[in-house]
Amino acid sequence: MSKRRNHDAGFKARVALEAVKGERTVSELAAEYGVHPTMIHQWKKALLEGASDIFERGGKKKAEVDEEAVRSLHAKIGELAVANDFLFTKAQALDRQVRRGMIERSHPSLSIGAQCRLLSISRSSFYYAPQGEAEVNLALMRLIDRQFLETPFYGVRQMTWHLQNEGYPVNQKRIRRLMRLMRLMPIYQKPNTSKRAKGHKTYPYLLSGLRVDRPNQAWCADITYLPMRRGFLYLVAIVDWFTRKALAWRISNTLEADFCVEALNEAVHRFGPPEIMNTDQGSQFTSFAWTDRLKRIGTRISMDGKGRCLDNIFIERLWRSLKYECVYLHAWETGSQAKAGVARWITFYNHQRPHAAHGGQPPAMVYFNQIKTD
Template sequence: DNDLDVMRRIDELFLRWPFLGSRRLMAVLAAEGVRVNRKRVQRLMRLMGIAALGPKPRTSKPSAGHRISMDRKGRWMDNVFIERLWRSLKYEDLYIKGYADGAELRAGLGQWFDFYNHQRPHMALDNRAPMAVWREAMVGVLPPTAVDMTLLLRRSLDNAAALPTSPQPQQQQVA
């Protein structure tokens, strides 16, 4: 793959997901069959003048009196996963898009969670999407007649924007 082709694809991915840094861009490109390493992606991003959106490391340092949130005594791990999900949602969607109203927010959240579960590479899952990992784990476990409800849910999320979010005026009945 020559640099121009890779740069074109990086540009497309960056315009779609401006929060992807070199690690995740490399993972997405590799999943598409593009042979790149992280240094090449970083070099091309620098050449293109692009950098991922998001906070730099250690942007919020605890102040005096700061206490770690815990559900039970000594169980700081209880909250880590949801806090990480919330952080990802804020920096990858909410802060970038700044939704105008609740209907727009609802549709946007549905799209982001769909992306998060079906497309976004997760480092803890060897740069695979959670649904791909789950489906691999279910091979041979579920009977062949089982219905994948996640696909039905995904279709309903696609139609979520078509649903009214406020009461609709009554139509007059023809007698």
């Protein structure tokens, strides 16, 4: 029986820092540290969101004790006791992985068993340490990714049939989970509900019938899956709709909105704000961090219709070219190798690769020539 590990603050910080570095995939980190991938996502997010507090506290003197505030606090102890019962009841309505992350191994007054009972989690499930994605699942994800580029209308059922016809003993449950993990949203004849966050506002599609005839009139952004030798990463790119130039990109091992906003900030800093930004309805692009940034620079927000990835067709074509001309030709081991490989290809794509939409001229040449004449 393996020794139980105490996930103290130092351990969480160490794992979160490894995730922030982006050198290894979440699957690799989960296998090495014996924690669930969901925990790594949460710890990385907490580290990024709390980093600014370190500098804010650094220059402040220790606050003096406010006796009146202390007396007021003691007066509310009874209210808090009632509130605790209410909060525990609410906590039980949360997702199990979220409740699992709420348990503190070093809690001063509550044992792990007591916390598990309060949160309706079995002790065995709390101590279970998954080993990340199995090699067979990673192989299936690579096959799904290749086939999806050829047939973006394949949903879970058709993709399952395809793999079964190729001799792979898979069922719809597994393929559905893997396609969600890869962020693949097929085209359907009827509207399909894409993976959005509850409560996030969506916006109408603004490019239908619009003549886009100059740089920075409209940009588009999207996220794709990058297969690695031992796991996978995610790549976001921002593309100018008219010239097809890739303006900025970022790679991450998790799907928070932060790396998307970083790419947007770089593109705006280098090329100025666009008039319109078009994306799908994914949770990263409906998040407050993304939409608020666009509103503050005066950019109109446009989003694809449900189940209509062809509304963002130009960046879908970029993914196809990138994967067949670069990603599938390599088996990257680390995040650094992936970043270097993608950087080389995007530089080649922007400045050397002939583009059919511009009579063989590279996108960067068209972009800068248009900027000079405007």
